[in-house]
Amino acid sequence: MSVATRSEHDLIGDREVPLEAYWGVHTLRALENFPITGIPIGTSPYLVEALAGVKQAAAAANHDLGLLDDERHAAIRDACEEIRGGALRDQFVVDVIQGGAGTSTNMNANEVIANRALELMGHKKGEYDVLHPNEHVNLSQSTNDVYPTAVKIAVILATHDLLAAMQVLEDSFARKADEFHDVLKMGRTQLQDAVPMTLGQEFRTYSLMIAEDRARLSEAVLLLHEINLGATAIGTMLNAPAGYVASACGHLARLTGLPLESAVDLIEATQDCGAFVQLSGTLKRVAVKLSKICNDLRLLSSGPRAGLNEINLPAVQAGSSIMPGKVNPVIPEVVNQVAFQMIGHDVTVTMAAEAGQLQLNAFEPVICYSLSAGISRLREAVLVLATRCVDGITANAELLRAEVENSIGLVTALNPYIGYAAATEVAKEALATGRGVAELVLEHGLLPPAELEAILRPETLANLGPRARER
Known part of the structure; x- marks a missing residue:
C-alpha cells in the first residue's frame, strides 16, 4: 500500500515525507x-525532554525580545510542553x-515542534510559510549551543536518578551490616586467612564505598550546570x-x-568537553567499585559445598540446563557486565x-x-543488585565462627595474650595436625577457658565498640 506523503525542500532538493x-x-x-x-533518540526520554525545554526557553527569550509574535510563541510553547510531558516520543527517530x-537531532526536534x-494553530503539517522549523523554532540558535545544552540537562537528570538508586543500594548494605553486626568471620588478604572481623564490618564497608561514590558523582555532575545556550555557531553569539x-x-x-548558569566564555564552552570527561571518569569509578563488590559477593557465596559458602545469595532462577539443583550468582554477574560496559563507555567519551x-x-x-546508556544501565543494575540480591542475603554464622576458631590467623589475635613464641608453636601444631587454635590453647593451658571465651567474643576479636565504630 502506498503511503500518503507531502513534499518538503532542503539544500539538497525535494523529498516526499510521510504525510x-x-x-x-x-x-x-x-x-x-x-x-x-x-x-x-526517542528512546532517551531525558534527551527529548531536554531538547523540548531548550526550544521552549529559546522561544520565550525570543518572545521577550520581540522577535517572536504571541501566536507563534504560544504554539511553540504548547508543543514543547506536550513533548516534555511525554508526547510524540516516537517522532524522534534519528x-x-x-x-x-x-545537527540531525536538533533538526528532528525543530521539525517535530514546528509541525x-x-x-x-489550525494548520497542516509542512505549512512552513506559517511557522518554520529553522526561522521560528530554531530562532537565535545553532545546533552547537542547543545540542550541548540539551545533552548536559539530559545527563544531569539521568545522574540524579542514578544517585537515588545508589542511595537504595547503600541503605541495603547498611541494613545488612546491622543484621550481621556480631557475625564473626575471618578476614582475608590475598585470599589467605588474615585476622578476624565480622560480616557486619565487611558489609559496612560496601555501604561506605557506595556512599563515597555518591558524593564524588554529586560533585562531578555540578560541572554540567554551566551551559553555552546563546553561543550559536562557535561562541561569538552571532x-x-x-x-x-x-x-x-x-x-x-x-x-x-536546575541551577543552570551561562558560561563565562561561550567560545571556550562551545568546544570544551571537559565536564563530560570528568563525569565519565567518576562513572567509571562507580562501575569499578560496584564490580569489585560483586566479585566479593560471588566469592563469599561460592560453593555451597566446595567453596567459601560464607553467605547465601537469594536463589532467583535455576542455574543450569544440565546440573540439577545448581544456582548461580546471576545478579552480581549481570552487574559485573554493566560495569564492564561503563568502563568501555568511559574510553569512548575520553577519545x-x-x-x-x-x-x-x-x-x-x-x-x-555513551553517558546516557551507561548511566541508565548503571541505575537499573544498582537497583537490581539491592532488591534482587543484597536485601535477601543470609549468613552461615556457625560455619563462619568455626572457621575463625580453626584458622591459623586466630593466633595473631591471641598473640598479645600468650606471647609470640607460644603463638608460633600453636600455629605450627595446628598446621601439622589440623586441630583448632583455640582447642590447642586450652590443651596446653596457655589461657583459662573463661578468658579465652572473652577474647573470642566478636567485639574483642574484631575490635568492635564505640571507638571502632567512630573510625
Whole structure:
C-alpha cells in the first residue's frame, strides 16, 4: 500500500515525507545517512525532554525580545510542553550516533515542534510559510549551543536518578551490616586467612564505598550546570540578539528547576568537553567499585559445598540446563557486565572529547549516547543488585565462627595474650595436625577457658565498640 506523503525542500532538493510524520526532510535524510545502532533518540526520554525545554526557553527569550509574535510563541510553547510531558516520543527517530555534531537531532526536534505547533494553530503539517522549523523554532540558535545544552540537562537528570538508586543500594548494605553486626568471620588478604572481623564490618564497608561514590558523582555532575545556550555557531553569539543569552538561560533554569548558569566564555564552552570527561571518569569509578563488590559477593557465596559458602545469595532462577539443583550468582554477574560496559563507555567519551578540533567537538552524539546508556544501565543494575540480591542475603554464622576458631590467623589475635613464641608453636601444631587454635590453647593451658571465651567474643576479636565504630 502506498503511503500518503507531502513534499518538503532542503539544500539538497525535494523529498516526499510521510504525510502523518511530524518530522520532515532533514530528519528523513538523517534516517538514510545514519542507520548505525537502530536506537532512535526517542528512546532517551531525558534527551527529548531536554531538547523540548531548550526550544521552549529559546522561544520565550525570543518572545521577550520581540522577535517572536504571541501566536507563534504560544504554539511553540504548547508543543514543547506536550513533548516534555511525554508526547510524540516516537517522532524522534534519528539514530543516537550520527555525524554532524548533533545537527540531525536538533533538526528532528525543530521539525517535530514546528509541525505540532502548526496543528495547534489550525494548520497542516509542512505549512512552513506559517511557522518554520529553522526561522521560528530554531530562532537565535545553532545546533552547537542547543545540542550541548540539551545533552548536559539530559545527563544531569539521568545522574540524579542514578544517585537515588545508589542511595537504595547503600541503605541495603547498611541494613545488612546491622543484621550481621556480631557475625564473626575471618578476614582475608590475598585470599589467605588474615585476622578476624565480622560480616557486619565487611558489609559496612560496601555501604561506605557506595556512599563515597555518591558524593564524588554529586560533585562531578555540578560541572554540567554551566551551559553555552546563546553561543550559536562557535561562541561569538552571532545572530543572537542582545539580552538573549541571559533571558534564554533564565527561562531554561526555571523550566528545568536546575541551577543552570551561562558560561563565562561561550567560545571556550562551545568546544570544551571537559565536564563530560570528568563525569565519565567518576562513572567509571562507580562501575569499578560496584564490580569489585560483586566479585566479593560471588566469592563469599561460592560453593555451597566446595567453596567459601560464607553467605547465601537469594536463589532467583535455576542455574543450569544440565546440573540439577545448581544456582548461580546471576545478579552480581549481570552487574559485573554493566560495569564492564561503563568502563568501555568511559574510553569512548575520553577519545571523543580528545578528538574535538578547533571551535567545536563534532563527536558529542557518541558522548551523549555513551553517558546516557551507561548511566541508565548503571541505575537499573544498582537497583537490581539491592532488591534482587543484597536485601535477601543470609549468613552461615556457625560455619563462619568455626572457621575463625580453626584458622591459623586466630593466633595473631591471641598473640598479645600468650606471647609470640607460644603463638608460633600453636600455629605450627595446628598446621601439622589440623586441630583448632583455640582447642590447642586450652590443651596446653596457655589461657583459662573463661578468658579465652572473652577474647573470642566478636567485639574483642574484631575490635568492635564505640571507638571502632567512630573510625
